[in-house]
Amino acid sequence: MRRARPILPWVVWGVAAVSYAVAIVNRSSLAALGPAAQEHFGIDATTLATFPVIQLVVYAALQIPVGVLLDRIGSTGMILIGGVLMLGGQVIMATVNDVGFAILARVLVGAGDACTFISVMRILPEWFAVRQLPTLSQVTALIGQAGQLVSVTPLAFVVDAFGWASGFLGIAAAGLLLVILGVVVLRDRPGGGTMLERWTGRLGRTSREAESLGAASGTGGGGMPPPSTSMLAVVQAPRGGVAGFWQRTRRLLGMPGVRLAYWVHFSSPFAVNVFLLLWGTPFLTGGVGLSPAAASGLLSLTVVSSMVAGVFLGPLSSRFLERRVWIHVGITCAIALTWIAVLLWPGEPPLWLLILLLVVMPLGGPASMIAFEVSRSHTPRSFSGFGTGLVNTGGFTASLLVILLVGFALDLQGAGSPEHYSLGAFKWAFAVQIPFWLLGITMIVIEQRRTKRWMDDHGRTLR
Numbered sequence: 001m002r003r004a005r006p007i008l009p010w011v012v013w014g015v016a017a018v019s020y021a022v023a024i025v026n027r028s029s030l031a032a033l034g035p036a037a038q039e040h041f042g043i044d045a046t047t048l049a050t051f052p053v054i055q056l057v058v059y060a061a062l063q064i065p066v067g068v069l070l071d072r073i074g075s076t077g078m079i080l081i082g083g084v085l086m087l088g089g090q091v092i093m094a095t096v097n098d099v100g101f102a103i104l105a106r107v108l109v110g111a112g113d114a115c116t117f118i119s120v121m122r123i124l125p126e127w128f129a130v131r132q133l134p135t136l137s138q139v140t141a142l143i144g145q146a147g148q149l150v151s152v153t154p155l156a157f158v159v160d161a162f163g164w165a166s167g168f169l170g171i172a173a174a175g176l177l178l179v180i181l182g183v184v185v186l187r188d189r190p191g192g193g194t195m196l197e198r199w200t201g202r203l204g205r206t207s208r209e210a211e212s213l214g215a216a217s218g219t220g221g222g223g224m225p226p227p228s229t230s231m232l233a234v235v236q237a238p239r240g241g242v243a244g245f246w247q248r249t250r251r252l253l254g255m256p257g258v259r260l261a262y263w264v265h266f267s268s269p270f271a272v273n274v275f276l277l278l279w280g281t282p283f284l285t286g287g288v289g290l291s292p293a294a295a296s297g298l299l300s301l302t303v304v305s306s307m308v309a310g311v312f313l314g315p316l317s318s319r320f321l322e323r324r325v326w327i328h329v330g331i332t333c334a335i336a337l338t339w340i341a342v343l344l345w346p347g348e349p350p351l352w353l354l355i356l357l358l359v360v361m362p363l364g365g366p367a368s369m370i371a372f373e374v375s376r377s378h379t380p381r382s383f384s385g386f387g388t389g390l391v392n393t394g395g396f397t398a399s400l401l402v403i404l405l406v407g408f409a410l411d412l413q414g415a416g417s418p419e420h421y422s423l424g425a426f427k428w429a430f431a432v433q434i435p436f437w438l439l440g441i442t443m444i445v446i447e448q449r450r451t452k453r454w455m456d457d458h459g460r461t462l463r
């Protein structure tokens with residue numbers, strides 16, 4: 001008789017993945033509401049543009065502290081803290097008219113968002129077998145991307161039809177629902193209690209029975225081969241406080257595999273992030289001369305391309321484990337070469353080249369998920385939250401720097417405002433990406449060699 005597959009890992013994963021999607025709804029909740037926000041707060045375009053930058057800075061700056069906390073508190077606690085912070089941020093956003101409070105609201109949303117993704121990544125290896133992780137990570141990211149779709153058209157519709165407060169209170173209500181679900185469903189690992197069970201001190205039957213899940217199923221942690229990371233020697237438990245933090249940082253950065261994961265995350269997603277977060281629409285309309293409708297049609301290609309790539313890249317990177325980094329490098333080179341073709345094209349790039357750019361560039365998002373696979377293979381289990389947070393800063397730091405440098409390069413050419421935009425100025429400005437790709441790919445090649453040598457020296461193989 002066939003043994004029933006346990007459902008609990010999938011329920012835990014489902015709630016965690018939807019929490020990430022809600023974090024993305026929160027993250028991109030202002031994306032389609034620029035004019036409405038300007039009217040509501042009475043602000044100019046420059047002040048409006050600081051909102052995503054502040055949010056990104058908070059997100060990137062909190063990755064390492066959140067990673068350290070994650071190793072102490074666990075995924076459940078961090079996902080719930082993240083949910084409460086975002087919910088608080090959106091209640092403030094819904095109820096104030098003052099721009100200072102709106103910035104505070106975005107800081108809270110950025111902080112809550114920072115807690116979510118790496119905690120969801122951290123919970124996966126506790127519930128699923130190593131071979132399932134690349135696909136599950138990609139599907140989790142794909143569910144997250146769906147959050148972006150919700151926050152664009154439906155949210156704009158609700159704000160238009162029912163007003164500013166209703167739209168943001170609606171997001172807060174969805175967040176509250178997820179926090180309540182999280183309190184009763186999420187468990188850090190098989191055998192661990194839910195937050196509610198921890199508060200009441202009584203472990204329910206589902207949690208107790210889940211302890212044996214690993215051995216009984218193909219999904220649970222206990223039945224899987226130990227992650228390759230568990231073989232890494234942790235000589236002594238790191239101390240707490242600032243000294244402990246530096247000790248951990250030094251130890252982590254001393255591992256070539258962790259550095260490799262950082263550069264993998266650094267190299268591929270910044271081009272699409274920069275395009276979607278700020279400079280894509282100005283480039284397509286003010287530079288290339290497309291209508292806003294044509295530009296937004298082209299931009300929607302990025303979501304489709306990223307989602308389709310996510311479906312294929314997960315199985316591909318687990319099938320070709322030894323070559324996953326080279327798959328990533330191939331995608332990064334394709335992005336760089338397509339951009340360089342656009343930059344070198346004399347005059348206005350043809351539509352087919354722009355379509356190619358908007359299909360190839362978003363592959364960098366799913367490709368960057370390979371960084372978390374590399375990180376999982378090389379980070380000791382007790383540091384895995386810290387490691388994931390550290391790696392996740394790579395792409396976001398690169399994105400922030402490129403966003404600022406593109407603006408700086410436009411200003412230097414006297415083309416920093418919509419009435420002065422020109423295709424030539426945009427081409428020079430987007431060329432600031434080239435050193436970032438060169439740096440990223442060079443560091444990947446160096447660290448890949450060092451990682452291979454390190455693994456040979458320590459007699460380890462990838463599984």
Ligand SMILES: N[C@@H](Cc1c[nH]cn1)C(=O)NCC(=O)O
Binds near residue numbers: 144
């Ligand atoms: N590179 C993204 C994930 C991604 C996958 N597909 C498209 N994007 C990433 O690292 N995300 C972190 C986050 O907090 O969203």
